[in-house]
Amino acid sequence: xxxxxxxxxxxxxxxxxxxxxxxxxxxxxxxxxxxxxxxxxxxxxxxxxxxxxxxxxxxxxxxxxxxxxxxxxxxxxxxxxxxxxxxxxxxxxxxxxxxxxxxxxxxxxxxxxxx
Ligand SMILES: [Zn+2]
Numbered sequence: 001x002x003x004x005x006x007x008x009x010x011x012x013x014x015x016x017x018x019x020x021x022x023x024x025x026x027x028x029x030x031x032x033x034x035x036x037x038x039x040x041x042x043x044x045x046x047x048x049x050x051x052x053x054x055x056x057x058x059x060x061x062x063x064x065x066x067x068x069x070x071x072x073x074x075x076x077x078x079x080x081x082x083x084x085x086x087x088x089x090x091x092x093x094x095x096x097x098x099x100x101x102x103x104x105x106x107x108x109x110x111x112x113x114x115x
Contacts, residue, residue: 012036068104077110 006019011028013036018028027033069077074085074094085105089096094109 013039067107069107069110071103071105074105074110078113 005021007021007023007025008017009020009025009028010017011032012026013032014028016028027036066073071082071085074080075082078085080088085094088094089103089105093113094105096103096105096109098104
């Protein structure tokens, strides 16, 4: 193995170009190596947390686009129980309409909660 090889590389942490002695070198310095490693661990943890959160609460993205929501969909949307949603209707916090046996809530009613 010759150590005279120099490969033009870009540091994965500070994005400066540097000359590496090995193809596998990813950082320009010891410091960037440490920081890059820490960052990678942090990113991995974050991604894992997001992934876990998503699998815990399977959310139908269609709900976001709908103009009228069922009680169940409102529960999913705001992460509240049925009971809470019914209480919000009783308190007049959100207006609901009855269509046959179904209670529907306009999406705007939910958005207005945050005004
Ligand atoms: Zn660097």
